[in-house]
Amino acid sequence: EAQVTQNPRYLITVTGKKLTVTCSQNMNHEYMSWYRQDPGLGLRQIYYSMNVEVTDKGDVPEGYKVSRKEKRNFPLILESPSPNQTSLYFCASSPLTGWDQPQHFGDGTRLSIL
Amino acid sequence: DQQVKQNSPSLSVQEGRISILNCDYTNSMFDYFLWYKKYPAEGPTFLISISSIKDKNEDGRFTVFLNKSAKHLSLHIVPSQPGDSAVYFCAASATNNAGGTSYGKLTFGQGTILTVHP
Numbered sequence A: 001e002a003q004v005t006q007n008p009r010y011l012i013t014v015t016g017k018k019l020t021v022t023c024s025q026n027m028n029h030e031y032m033s034w035y036r037q038d039p040g041l042g043l044r045q046i047y048y049s050m051n052v053e054v055t056d057k058g059d060v061p062e063g064y065k066v067s068r069k070e071k072r073n074f075p076l077i078l079e080s081p082s083p084n085q086t087s088l089y090f091c092a093s094s095p096l097t098g099w100d101q102p103q104h105f106g107d108g109t110r111l112s113i114l
Numbered sequence B: 001d002q003q004v005k006q007n008s009p010s011l012s013v014q015e016g017r018i019s020i021l022n023c024d025y026t027n028s029m030f031d032y033f034l035w036y037k038k039y040p041a042e043g044p045t046f047l048i049s050i051s052s053i054k055d056k057n058e059d060g061r062f063t064v065f066l067n068k069s070a071k072h073l074s075l076h077i078v079p080s081q082p083g084d085s086a087v088y089f090c091a092a093s094a095t096n097n098a099g100g101t102s103y104g105k106l107t108f109g110q111g112t113i114l115t116v117h118p
Helices: none
Strands: A004-007 A010-013 A019-025 A031-038 A042-051 A054-057 A076-078 A087-094 A109-113 B010-014 B019-025 B032-038 B045-051 B056-059 B062-067 B072-077 B086-093 B112-117
Touching: A004 A087, A010 A019, A019 A031, A019 A087, A019 A109, A042 B086, B010 B019, B019 B032, B019 B086, B019 B112, B032 B062, B045 B056, B045 B062, B045 B072, B072 B086
Parallel strands: A010 A109, B010 B112
Antiparallel strands: A004 A019, A019 A076, A031 A042, A031 A087, A042 A054, A087 A109, B019 B072, B032 B045, B032 B086, B056 B062, B062 B072, B086 B112
């Protein structure tokens, strides 16, 4: 089954404790992206990757890091989480043939930073 | 600076009637637009898209209209069904790498909660 898998699905942690949210896709997609969803702000893109070792900033990259060492994985790293990063996070992937090939989203990771 | 805006936080319609969801954008470099639907506890799913060379695209009950001069797009759902009740997001991208934006970057609106009553 084609899917984008995020882990963990839920996490409560404390300010300053480094954490990583993993994202894996089994569709051999070149493009992967991270978004956060906040009330009243919709989805905002954090980082995206057009292929292995190619990443670029979205609209809200501050406080986040990403890496793309393998095609299937695109982890999101919060080196020193702060309460304003409490949010619902989504990973997505798609073929790199244009937006007519829609993104597949994971089911989300809810992070609470205390 | 919200480049893509959905000014109606919610919309309520009767089953069988038309639902019209609206989206405005400010960046004239946007040339591809998409609509996504999101149910609670799930990731967004793609609905329909349109490129700026068209002004209309249909897929079954869903039609997207694009008015480039007004920088406005709308999603029409006819007829509306209770299963259409969800949050709808519009999104936009500039695919020609001009204007400081780049293909791969996707900007979403705030979302509109659609409720279809039986």
